[in-house]
Amino acid sequence: MELHTFTLRNNLRPRALALFETLLAYCGTGLEEPELIREDERQAVRFRARPGADVAQIRRLMESAAERARREVEAPTKVVFEVQGAQGAPPDRHAEVIGRECVAIEEGLYIFGPAFTRLMRALDQVCLGLARRLGAQEYTVPAYTTWEVLEASNYVRLFPQHLTFGHVLEHDLDAVERFATARSREEQQSMTRPSPLVMLPAACLHCYTLKRDQRIDDPLLMTVVGHCSRYEARRMTYPGRLWNFHLREIVYLGSLPGAAAFRRQIVDELSALAGQIGLPCRLESATDPFFTSARAGLAFYQHASDLKYELVGALPGGDRSLAIASLNYHQQHFSQSFNLRDGAGELLHTACLGFGLERWAYWLLSHLGDDERDWPEILRDGQAPAV
Amino acid sequence: MELHTFTLRNNLRPRALALFETLLAYCGTGLEEPELIREDERQAVRFRARPGADVAQIRRLMESAAERARREVEAPTKVVFEVQGAQGAPPDRHAEVIGRECVAIEEGLYIFGPAFTRLMRALDQVCLGLARRLGAQEYTVPAYTTWEVLEASNYVRLFPQHLTFGHVLEHDLDAVERFATARSREEQQSMTRPSPLVMLPAACLHCYTLKRDQRIDDPLLMTVVGHCSRYEARRMTYPGRLWNFHLREIVYLGSLPGAAAFRRQIVDELSALAGQIGLPCRLESATDPFFTSARAGLAFYQHASDLKYELVGALPGGDRSLAIASLNYHQQHFSQSFNLRDGAGELLHTACLGFGLERWAYWLLSHLGDDERDWPEILRDGQAPAV
Structure with a gap:
């Protein structure tokens, strides 16, 4: 996998940087092994992208994460x-x-x-x-x-x-039978529907x-x-x-x-x-x-x-x-x-x-x-x- | 809601009848208040159907439930x-x-x-x-x-x-934002995807x-x-x-x-x-x-x-x-x-x-x-x- 670098426009203060690091987990499923580094005194992320991942989109999400982090109030921890x-x-x-x-x-x-x-x-x-x-x-x-x-x-x-949302099968003998005899997990997953329940x-x-x-x-x-x-x-x-x-x-x-x-x-x-x-x-x-x-x-x-x-x-x-x-x-x-x-x-x-x-x-x-x-x-x- | 009756082709023996009653729960979402009755000595189900429900389909599922029940072995409980x-x-x-x-x-x-x-x-x-x-x-x-x-x-x-299958949101800042600002639960539900987890x-x-x-x-x-x-x-x-x-x-x-x-x-x-x-x-x-x-x-x-x-x-x-x-x-x-x-x-x-x-x-x-x-x-x- 190719190595990429995303350099932040401005350096973040400590609390903002910690938030940015957390938000990296939400910068797309194609992002792999993001690591905070310094390049010429500027904060940056070195990362890999999964084959076929949209690197421009990952960068856009990182920009958006940095933007959210930048607005973090730098109040001291009590x-x-x-x-x-x-x-x-x-x-x-x-x-x-x-x-x-x-x-x-x-x-x-x-x-x-x-x-x-x-x-x-x-x-x-x-x-x-x-x-x-x-x-x-x-x-x-x-x-x-x-x-x-x-x-x-x-x-x-x-x-x-x-x-985490709870999905179930239609409570119907036909649906149960179709599910039990389906050929793949993907086919089975397509048969479930939302329930009123969400995990606590x-x-x-x-x-x-x-x-x-x-x-x-x-x-x-x-x-x-x-x-x-x-x-x-x-x-x-x-x-x-x-x-x-x-x-x-x-x-x-x-x-x-x-x-x-x-x-x-x-x-x-x-x-x-x-x-x-x-x-x-x-x-x-x-x-x-x-x-x-x-x-x-x-x-x-x-x-x-x-x-x-x-x-x-x-x-x-x-x-x-x-x-x-x-x-x-x-x-x-x-x-x-x-x-x-x-x-x-x-x-x-x-x-x-x-x-x-x-x-x-x-x-x-x-x-x-x-x-x-x-x-x-x-x-x-x-x-x-x-x- | 209109009242319907489904009469079993042959009467079921006790164990089979108990199974049939259980399987009624899986005879379609349109089925309401199914009740086992006797009509001229024959076993039957009296039920209501939700407005718009496919009554023929409910009957077909009941036939299929009766068929499964009929094959139940009538061995005595030990x-x-x-x-x-x-x-x-x-x-x-x-x-x-x-x-x-x-x-x-x-x-x-x-x-x-x-x-x-x-x-x-x-x-x-x-x-x-x-x-x-x-x-x-x-x-x-x-x-x-x-x-x-x-x-x-x-x-x-x-x-x-x-x-019960666990579905989650894409871990992506855009997806989180779209979900948080969606107009309806249905719109939100359409954004979740299957995870590897199922409730135990x-x-x-x-x-x-x-x-x-x-x-x-x-x-x-x-x-x-x-x-x-x-x-x-x-x-x-x-x-x-x-x-x-x-x-x-x-x-x-x-x-x-x-x-x-x-x-x-x-x-x-x-x-x-x-x-x-x-x-x-x-x-x-x-x-x-x-x-x-x-x-x-x-x-x-x-x-x-x-x-x-x-x-x-x-x-x-x-x-x-x-x-x-x-x-x-x-x-x-x-x-x-x-x-x-x-x-x-x-x-x-x-x-x-x-x-x-x-x-x-x-x-x-x-x-x-x-x-x-x-x-x-x-x-x-x-x-x-x-x-």
Whole structure:
């Protein structure tokens, strides 16, 4: 494959450059191995194109990505707390364990082994303990939501790149027979049709759906584990970025001061938890992956209004990190979408805390390995008692 | 809507009639409210057709369903054990609790409440306890599998009616923008394309995928919870038949005598568990939902070879029942599909036990209500200890 170079018109500042790098994943299916380089002090992308790919179109998309990145507001990241932890660890510290415990079966799809599973289970016990201390009740939710819910919440227009849509066969004996005897996968794929279902991209959507159009007199706390899906195309290069993952959420529905108090309490809890675990991480301001042309305004507003924080764990070696939890204040966005009101008819304020369970397990396993004796005390109870 | 009647050419025997009734769900999208009746001693279906529906086509599909049903082998159901339990309960015993704890958000999709969730959690502890006693290790699996795995295992041709296929947007900034600014859902749906992923229809598929092409010297026991999807069209009329559900599986990979011993042990365990719970249920022979024209041979073979048993729980009132667990011996089907061999190069034998966690919870809640003091001892520990 021929090597190409795309040179940016103007150099981007650090935050904009990071966004540009993310957006490279959305610069066409023909793009291969894009790599950020410097040429004569100017930022550039060196890339390959698949045979038959439209290189001019790839360049046009890169120009468009640079344009979006250029409008990114260069506000400083706010750090709420930081744990230094084991900074000097080599990056491949437990590479053998990771290889054994995280087996890829497809882009972004892994089967995780017994030690990984014990860590997830232990961590979810910690989350559930926190949820119960806060007074949350637990619900069971499907791995799908509906087009209608995603439209009502505007998710479908804000984050369309994440969505995985559920298609099915016509429920008809003839169609079933034709499908079963078709000659190729392509022929079979042409027989499916859209259903009302979309894979769940965020667990808390189910909480608002359940309480839709209801008067909620007293503040409400709910907790769920959503088996969530976010398609991230070519960004899904390692077990820290999955197409499908378990998201434990604790959701608050109530007043403005209640939402603020919830957030303060969660910050304290996260800080205590991070301290007990003692690995390098920090709670910092963040923005959502808005990738449409509406991004600049939305991300700026989110940052300026202090709406989103992420607990970011550094991986061994310190070069890479991943968001393992996020704390979000939605103001009245979801209560408007789902008509959630208090006894006086006022729109509620909502907030949520989400733990990406596989990401936690990956972060912990990368630092600590699979010998339970090396794990922090609070995570050693993964082997729940057999009944 | 006009009322129509379809009269069967010959009356069907009980098992065939039950299959015919199931297949009515696959007699065209225009079919509404089909109801089995008797007219002058002859079996018939009274139905309505949606405006504009092709009634002749519906009749043709019903003829085809009757034809498939007619070939059903009328072998007697083999009952392994039976628990009588509370036979005299009224059907609507805990209707209010069920209404509160099972909230539909779409056909076959529910959000389940705190009592339901506690029952699921307690039951999964029981399953996990059993899995560990047997020596199984636990793995974490995604809610998807791949086209390739479903092709290798022949699932795609045997049960195409169940499948939900994952479609995504082109990962391209232009496509994301067009989607976000499209005028209608139909326009958006036309922009998605097939991905390599299909929603997981059975959890054990991941176990064979993980061990694919490996030599397995000693018999292996694995356990997983799959967040499984089976689309059942208009059969999804109540919370006992879901599009998406948690399936706890214990999977055996080993020798022929080992698979037989696994099955004997599971029968003993299920019998003990059913006795402790004390509600009406029985373990009986069953067949898989083969709905293509290949059904007759496959179902006969499955029944004659004793390959499938289901634990069927009766709902209060005794008229309705649902399969809450299934015990399957696959012979060498999956080891052929995935090239699973022992140290001597012989194909393995596999077997699995699956618990439908939502179905258990629905069955239990329907009989027992949401007051934990009325639940059997072994299910009272749903509130796992907070860490």
